[in-house]
Amino acid sequence: MKSTHWLRYVLTALCLVAASKGMAQTLRETPPPELVERVAAAEAAAERGGAGPFPAVMLDEPGLPTHTVYRPADLAAAASRGALPIIAWGNGACVNYGNRFRYFLTEIASQGYLVLAIGPIGPVWLEWNTQAPGDPNVRPEDRAAPSHAEQLIDAIDWALAENQRADSVYFGRLDATQVAVMGMSCGGLQAIAAAADPRVKTLMVWNSGTFPEGTKPLAGTGEASKASLTLLHTPVAYITGDASDIAFDNANDDYAAISAVPIFRAWQLGIGHSGTYREPAGGSFTPVGVNWLDWQLKGDQHAGRMFSGETCGLCTDERWVVMRKGW
Numbered sequence: 001m002k003s004t005h006w007l008r009y010v011l012t013a014l015c016l017v018a019a020s021k022g023m024a025q026t027l028r029e030t031p032p033p034e035l036v037e038r039v040a041a042a043e044a045a046a047e048r049g050g051a052g053p054f055p056a057v058m059l060d061e062p063g064l065p066t067h068t069v070y071r072p073a074d075l076a077a078a079a080s081r082g083a084l085p086i087i088a089w090g091n092g093a094c095v096n097y098g099n100r101f102r103y104f105l106t107e108i109a110s111q112g113y114l115v116l117a118i119g120p121i122g123p124v125w126l127e128w129n130t131q132a133p134g135d136p137n138v139r140p141e142d143r144a145a146p147s148h149a150e151q152l153i154d155a156i157d158w159a160l161a162e163n164q165r166a167d168s169v170y171f172g173r174l175d176a177t178q179v180a181v182m183g184m185s186c187g188g189l190q191a192i193a194a195a196a197d198p199r200v201k202t203l204m205v206w207n208s209g210t211f212p213e214g215t216k217p218l219a220g221t222g223e224a225s226k227a228s229l230t231l232l233h234t235p236v237a238y239i240t241g242d243a244s245d246i247a248f249d250n251a252n253d254d255y256a257a258i259s260a261v262p263i264f265r266a267w268q269l270g271i272g273h274s275g276t277y278r279e280p281a282g283g284s285f286t287p288v289g290v291n292w293l294d295w296q297l298k299g300d301q302h303a304g305r306m307f308s309g310e311t312c313g314l315c316t317d318e319r320w321v322v323m324r325k326g327w
Contacts (some may be wrong), residue, residue, distance in 0.1 A: 005249075014203075029125045039128045040168060041280040042103045042125030046127075050110025054177060054191065056079040058102055060121060064158045066151060068098020068117045070109035075173055078112050085297040087176035088155040088194065089117040090187025092207070094220040096147040097122030101184065104282030104289070111290050112298075114174055116155035118147045118187070130274050149222030152181050152194035160199075177201070179298040182289075184208065184275065186218055196231035202296040205238045207273050209250025229257050237264045237292050237307075239285065241271035242321075254321060262326035264307050266314050269321065288314070 031039040049055025054072035061069050072078035072246050087108065091100045098117035109115045156179055169262075180202045183191040188208025195203040217223045236258065238251045247266065255265040257323040268276075270282060276283025288306070296306035307311035308327065314320045 009026060009170045013207070029123070030040070031128060031191065032315050033126070038280065042128060042278065043096065044269045045281045046103050046106045050107040051192070052110030053081075053108065054106050054110055054112050056106050056109035058099060058106060058121065061158075062191065064116070064155070065120060067155055067158075068119060068121050070102075070105045070113075070115040070117065072109065072112065075169055079173035081112060082298070083175035083178075084112055084114045085175050085183065085293065086156060086159045086179065087113050087115045087180045087293065088152040088191075089115055089148065090149070090152055090181075090183025090190035090194075091118055092183075092185035092187055094146045094148075094186040094190065095119060095126070097126050099124075099281075100126045103280065104277040106285055107282045107286045108289055108293065111294065113293065114159060114170070116159060118151045118155070118190075119252060128278050130278065145188070147187075148222045149190035149193040150181075151225070152190055153197060156181075156194075156197065156199060175297075180204065180293060180297060184277070185273065186221060188247075189218060189221035189224040192228050192232075193224040195234065195236075196228070198233070200234055202234050203232065203236045203252070204292060205236065206285070207240050207247045207251075207275050208247055209238065209240075209247050209252070209254040211250060212253070226254075226257055229261070230253060232258065235264070236295055238266070239288055240267045241273055241275060242267050242269050245271070245273045247273060255325075259326070263324070264327075265323040266320050269319055272291075283287040284319070 015093035047070060054077060056070055057073045058068060058070050078084060089105060096119035098119040099121045104117045105117055112217040159174055160176050162168040163174040163176055165171055178201055179199050181191040181194045181200050184206040186209050188205040191203055191205060192210060212223055215227050217225050236253060240248055240251045255263055276285045291303040294300040315322045
């Protein structure tokens with residue numbers, strides 16, 4: 001575990017003050033001076049294990065080397081309050097590094113969830129830097145092959161098998177009946193494809209939406225398209241930034257197209273495609289994710305007040321715009 005590496009960030013970034021800003025941006029391996037304080041706060045929150053009742057850890061599991069696991073450090077304590085629902089996560093840009101959304105996913109896991117993110121743990125800078133591994137400024141050794149939607153199904157299969165394996169730390173501690181798929185941008189398309197699986201109980205699509213009819217699906221997204229929306233069988237939430245988010249129109253088009261299942265659509269004003277995932281504790285998107293999952297997978301009606309009713313929490317929050325149908 002990287003227990004104090006954020007301190008290394010602070011010291012290194014201070015040394016970069018004397019260097020040109022352009023050089024710091026090109027290297028992309030340490031935060032530029034203007035981000036040092038924010039990155040330090042985000043790292044500290046992640047190292048504490050999140051703000052939930054069950055401090056979470058990020059780790060590799062030998063039996064699932066293609067993914068990164070986020071879970072309560074004390075599984076017994078967490079499971080004593082109820083078996084943990086299972087969440088499979090797809091990264092933006094279909095990145096095959098599971099620590100890409102560490103700040104956000106740590107917070108969710110700390111609320112009593114097992115989160116399985118596509119890809120093994122990669123370079124630390126991925127956790128705070130919006131630059132994607134495919135960017136030409138990224139070192140070749142830090143680039144990863146694109147992920148694919150089937151990895152979300154692999155994650156669910158593995159978790160359910162571990163829940164039944166007597167010598168597993170997860171044995172009997174997972175709720176096999178409560179499974180969610182979600183993802184950001186390209187990962188959101190992967191989640192849409194995986195949501196056709198009958199084991200899935202809810203879908204969250206972040207900063208994403210399918211492309212117009214006739215558009216070639218993105219590689220790695222499981223051929224996610226408008227036709228995929230007809231296979232949805234669970235409540236769905238689409239969360240994006242405002243009109244500056246490149247996925248804004250796609251998400252709205254999906255909202256218009258979906259009619260067979262309840263759908264919740266919301267966007268935050270002043271937020272773009274990158275969302276708030278790399279803010280300390282995952283920023284303002286985190287409580288939206290936590291409350292939706294608590295409502296849909298744990299039956300928490302208090303959490304559901306953020307989304308349901310005429311005076312729902314997001315409905316009365318001036319930062320957010322909400323649309324709903326099918327409820």
